Amino acid sequence: MASLTHVCMWSKDGWKKISAKEAAILHPGGTVSSHSGLFMCELCGQYVLLTDEGYQVRHFRHSSYEKSKSCPERISGGGRYEYNSNEHELPIRIVGITSNSFYFELGLIRVPENLLNENIKIEIKSDEFNSKPFLYSKERINYNSISYVPIGDIPCTKYYINVLNCKNEIYDYWSREIKGIDSSGTIFETPSGRKLPVDSDIKIGKEYYYLSSWNYFMDMSDKDISVKKISSKQISGFGNLYLYSITANSMNENAAKFFLNHHYRLTEKAISIQPIWPPYVEDSYVIKHNQDNVWLHIKGNTSTLKTFPSTSTIPLVSYSNSKLYMVNCQKRQQLISTGRINALKYIYFWKEPITTTNFEPEISVTDITGKAVISGETSNVPANGVLRIKSDYDGEIIIKQNDCIIEKRKIEADRIIEIDSMTVGKSVYLYAGLDCVWKLIINKLPKRRNDIDEVFVSKVINSKGIKIKPPHSLKNIALHYHSNSKLYKWILNCIKADKISGSAFRILETAYLRRNIK
Numbered sequence: 001m002a003s004l005t006h007v008c009m010w011s012k013d014g015w016k017k018i019s020a021k022e023a024a025i026l027h028p029g030g031t032v033s034s035h036s037g038l039f040m041c042e043l044c045g046q047y048v049l050l051t052d053e054g055y056q057v058r059h060f061r062h063s064s065y066e067k068s069k070s071c072p073e074r075i076s077g078g079g080r081y082e083y084n085s086n087e088h089e090l091p092i093r094i095v096g097i098t099s100n101s102f103y104f105e106l107g108l109i110r111v112p113e114n115l116l117n118e119n120i121k122i123e124i125k126s127d128e129f130n131s132k133p134f135l136y137s138k139e140r141i142n143y144n145s146i147s148y149v150p151i152g153d154i155p156c157t158k159y160y161i162n163v164l165n166c167k168n169e170i171y172d173y174w175s176r177e178i179k180g181i182d183s184s185g186t187i188f189e190t191p192s193g194r195k196l197p198v199d200s201d202i203k204i205g206k207e208y209y210y211l212s213s214w215n216y217f218m219d220m221s222d223k224d225i226s227v228k229k230i231s232s233k234q235i236s237g238f239g240n241l242y243l244y245s246i247t248a249n250s251m252n253e254n255a256a257k258f259f260l261n262h263h264y265r266l267t268e269k270a271i272s273i274q275p276i277w278p279p280y281v282e283d284s285y286v287i288k289h290n291q292d293n294v295w296l297h298i299k300g301n302t303s304t305l306k307t308f309p310s311t312s313t314i315p316l317v318s319y320s321n322s323k324l325y326m327v328n329c330q331k332r333q334q335l336i337s338t339g340r341i342n343a344l345k346y347i348y349f350w351k352e353p354i355t356t357t358n359f360e361p362e363i364s365v366t367d368i369t370g371k372a373v374i375s376g377e378t379s380n381v382p383a384n385g386v387l388r389i390k391s392d393y394d395g396e397i398i399i400k401q402n403d404c405i406i407e408k409r410k411i412e413a414d415r416i417i418e419i420d421s422m423t424v425g426k427s428v429y430l431y432a433g434l435d436c437v438w439k440l441i442i443n444k445l446p447k448r449r450n451d452i453d454e455v456f457v458s459k460v461i462n463s464k465g466i467k468i469k470p471p472h473s474l475k476n477i478a479l480h481y482h483s484n485s486k487l488y489k490w491i492l493n494c495i496k497a498d499k500i501s502g503s504a505f506r507i508l509e510t511a512y513l514r515r516n517i518k
Contacts, residue, residue: 003020003057003060004020004048004060004061004062005073006041006042006073006341007019007020007023007039007041007042007048009038009040010253010257014266015042015256015260015265015266020060023039023058030052031049031051031052032050041071042199042260042265043072043073043199043341044071044072044263045261045262045263046062046063047063048061049061088343089175089178089179089342089343090107090108090109090174090175090178091107091194092106092107092178092194093105093107093148093188093192093194093195094193094209094243095148095193097193097209097231097243099232100232101153102231102233102243104150104151104152105148105151106148106151107194107285108122108146108148108149108174109146109173109286110143110145110283110285110286110350111170111174113143115166115167116141116166117138117165120138120141120164120165121135121136121137121163122136122141122162122164123162123164124136124149124159124161125159125162126151126152126154126156126158126159126160126180127156127160127180131152131156133162134151136149145283145286153233153235154238155180155181155183155211155241156180156181157179157180157181157182158178160178161176161178162176172308173348179197179198183211183212183213183241184214185211185212186210186262187200187202187208187210187211187264188208188209188210189208189209190245193209196208198263198341198342199341199344200264200265200271201264201265201267201269201271201344202259202265202270203248203268203269203270204248204250204251206412207245207246207247207415208245208246209230209243210243210244210245211241212241212242213239213242215242223250224250225247225249226245226247226249227244228245229243248266265301267300269299269301270299271298271300271302272299273336273346273347274298275287275295275297275347276296276297277291277295278290278291278294280294285347285348286347286348287347287348287349287350288350288352289349289350291329292330292351293329294326295325296324296326296327297322297323298324299321300321301321302321302323302338302340302344303339303340305325305327305336305337306336306337306338307334307335311329311334312328313325313326313327313328314326329349329351333349333350334348334349335348362391363390363392363430363438364389365389365430365438365440366387366388367382367384367387368383368388369383373387373440374478374479375438376440376441376476377442377479377480378440379424379443379444380442381423381424385420386419386420386422387418387428388418388419389416389418389419389428389438390416391413393413394411395430395432396408396410397417397428397429399426399427399429401425401426402425411430422442424444425444426442427439427442428440456507456511459507460490460504461486463503463507465502465503467499467500467501467502468500468502470494470498470500470505474505474508477508478491478492481508491508
């Protein structure tokens with residue numbers, strides 16, 4: 001009998017795959033029961049047994065007493081199992097969260113415009129008994145980005161898409177059958193609310209939503225997992241639903257087993273797909289580029305990289321949990337995915353002329369009161385010495401004291417990072433890749449020889465001439481005139497209006513460069 005091939009065993013570094021031969025060396029005699037909890041099938045999250053020596057070679061197999069008999073390897077009779085390259089889940093997200101309410105939306109990823117006929121009708125139905133379908137027309141679909149449509153407030157295990165008056169090619173993008181929400185325990189990302197596919201990575205220290213019909217969590221915080229109830233509601237004919245905020249605090253066996261029992265994988269390095277080349281424009285699940293080949297950096301514990309339709313994939317560099325690939329993308333739409341038993345991360349690469357401008361990362365920095373903090377140099381310490389930073393992209397924060405680095409932190413997209421104890425002499429720099437996209441340098445209050453000359457202020461404000469778009473340096477210049485509320489507010493209004501007199505800017509820039517104010 002063929003041995004199960006997706007078996008793992010807990011080690012101090014997390015769940016590690018193990019073969020039956022390796023397990024037999026660790027346990028040289030007798031059957032190792034599934035009740036021992038030593039060996040876990042990573043496909044179905046159930047404990048498996050290691051057989052005794054006998055007429056067959058020792059091997060892993062499922063127990064006949066298992067609660068679920070739907071493991072892919074049990075059904076296929078053992079042997080290797082890999083996900084199909086065209087089996088990817090459309091995103092489902094939880095939205096509208098209050099203390100007693102929330103609902104769900106299904107994301108319809110971008111499809112070629114020629115598939116969207118004028119009379120197209122999209123029917124979305126769940127596996128709930130007597131459920132009414134949700135109907136949407138072409139007007140509800142975004143042409144250039146993902147379209148999220150409501151699918152109700154009852155978690156259903158499956159959803160079905162039926163597209164009327166359309167070519168069957170659309171099902172290459174929108175699967176007919178979509179894995180839904182398990183009310184016994186499903187995890188969603190924060191703050192996006194997107195549901196994690198089965199077998200997804202759970203990252204240490206990152207906050208998630210946990211949805212369950214069981215109220216077995218009390219508000220608590222311990223060394224393993226932090227949990228807090230944030231919403232609960234009763235649905236007629238369905239029962240109670242509870243939504244929690246949940247964070248794994250450390251990589252230990254108790255926390256890892258909790259997540260694995262719900263078919264998620266606790267890790268310190270989550271799976272990601274990062275395009276390296278060529279230059280591209282990014283949207284949800286879509287990368288637009290204009291080259292025949294793309295270079296991708298794949299990070300995390302993955303089994304393989306797959307393409308649909310099938311195309312040439314060349315591994316270039318591989319080390320630890322990091323791989324570099326070159327993928328041929330001559331077809332107009334190329335699906336690239338990576339995962340283990342499911343496609344956990346996937347992106348559509350669209351080969352087309354790039355006419356869209358890729359904007360700078362959106363950075364939001366405020367003090368504790370919510371007041372915006374402008375990038376640059378200042379003598380003003382933020383309220384209570386606290387900064388709150390949020391970025392559209394992953395990056396790194398470097399904190400310095402008197403030009404010496406005292407701390408480095410990673411920042412994840414759409415997650416707020418709070419920095420406290422900001423004082424004179426401290427500086428904060430936010431990097432996206434190699435670029436410094438925001439900074440705050442707090443200097444001592446400079447000694448001023450004289451207040452700003454009102455003649456100078458009048459000359460700037462009343463300056464005429466052609467209007468120009470304010471350069472980025474105007475934000476830094478504004479900080480040097482903070483003591484004169486009239487001029488400072490005037491400059492901020494110019495920044496807000498996105499225009500300033502060219503001659504006024506030259507006067508300000510010249511004075512700034514000559515350091516007339518010291």
